[in-house]
Amino acid sequence: MPATTSPVDAAPLKEHAPSDIEIVPVRHYGRWIAALAAVAAVGGLVGSLAKNANLHWDVIGHYLFAGLIFDGLTTTLWLTAAAMVLGLGIGTLIAIMRLSANPVLYGLSSLFVWVFRGTPLLVQIIFWGYAAALYKKVMIGIPFTDITFLQADTNTLLTPAVAALLALGLNEAAYASEIVRAGIQSVDTGQTEAAHSLGMRPALTMRRIVLPQAMRVIIPPMGNETINMLKMTALVSVIAAHDLMSNIQDVYAQNYQVIPMLMVASIWYLALVSLLSVPQAWMERRYGRGTSGGGRVSPVQRMLAGAFSSVRGKKESDR
Template identity: 55%
Template sequence: MPVLSTEDDVDAVPLRRPWRWISALVVIALVVAFVYVFATNKNLDWPVVGEFLFDPRILSGVGLTLFITLVSMVVSTLLAIIVAAMRLSSNPVLSGVAWFYVWAFRGTPVLVQIVLWGYLGLLFEKITLGVPMTDVVFWSIDTNTLITPLVAGLLALTLNQAAYSSEIVRAGMVSVDEGQREAAYSLGMSPLYTFRRVLLPQAMRVIIPPMGNELISMLKNTSLLSVIAVLELYTQASMISAANLKQVELLIVVSIWYLFMTSVLSVPQYYLERRFGRGTTRNLPPTPIQRVKAMFNSRKPGPAPAPETNFVEVVGE
């Protein structure tokens, strides 16, 4: 009769990887050396960085930067959905207009578009609503009064971003199986209802990751509005550095705030990706909070192991 004992178990020994630890130590050493050299640089006035990090002018620039980013992204996303639907339409006029819009705004630099909107008053002194080729005017206003630097910046960033975002939305829509559309039509759903309730929710899994990157890009592109004197974060820092001649220190302040804002804006993107990716995988990876909880739970003492026993296999005749 064979006897099965725990002493016969095979002890699995993990494979040793010395180069992994050596490479990790080298990278850590390089990072520490870089931080040390940067922190002890005599040409950097670190007290100035701390002084202006929470300066009221810098904080007002941070608030305006976030306002421009959120307004531009919300409006451009709505416009992108419309443009993507036009590109996918069987109507050649709608498809052609949408193609021309994307071609024009993606083909020119965003900085050029910002300057053009800022100098719109040089092309049109007044914006008038009336009957063409007659003296009948219903409404008229000075262009510079209506298109302020802030409005010009919002228009430029929104329209430019909508061209890029529309292609992202269109790619997400194309990724949805055509059978979904056919099934919706067979149930009597209209094309608009099918787009809004069937196709778009499934396409969000493909749309959200690149749209999150576009949100970060939008946040950083707000610094380009300094060319038309919009008082966002970078413009405020430039005005301060022009007075105290601490350009590098103010650039560090700006970089710290941009890093903080991008980190905060990455959090909702992460959870949105998890939400819309639920149907693509059976087990979602744990969130950072879940990982921390699991780490603490693993350190708690568990129940005492059961005493080892030997099992004898009895073979009948």
């Protein structure tokens, strides 16, 4: 016999209908107190900097958009872009070599990563900048013979800009190779096996199947490497490559306004890093479609959404 519900049993269900339940949002007083304390601390710091006469805001305003600064920015930007292209191209090749079953390719690629990742970037920049002390001439020919096809003076060939590009690009290639290798290994081997079963060659499989899926893992750390590269270009000032930091140092070596000029450099670096964060976030959303992190929002959007939800919850509770 099917069970029947008596009117006595149904009565309690009507008393606790969903429409009669009062929703009381959880109040996070600790969060608001911490947020107010943080805002007060930041406001106090900004206020102290604004009133500090030792910063010489007139000097900062004078040099912030000076022609010498824009010349340095141009060098910094093209060095960053060229070094990342060079590093990503060589790094992808090195990553594929490290995944190869050929012991020679694996050994050479591992040696490359060991050398350029194991020595400081500053040492590499100085080495390339003063390579003429080791080799006065750059010659291309047949080894162990006197046959030479091309010959050039090292100082003429390795200008400060070229030396800076080689140092930054090759150093980045060592790190980029590990990022690319990690991205390739994150793709399930079944994808490669399925592509091979359809008759796709290994190179085509890598380009069409593996790398597009690996980009979801590669993009976030590679974007971080790009931002880091932008700041690392400041090290080329040791070989007078005329980047932003080199020109800043030239200015404060003459007017002795070290702190104001460093503030000028900091403002521009912060502005450029903020601009680079926009395409990185877009690429992360594009290659992260269909995953749990595909709808990732920026920190500013998260803060605004949290503030609006808190205010909306308070208004609903006050009704």
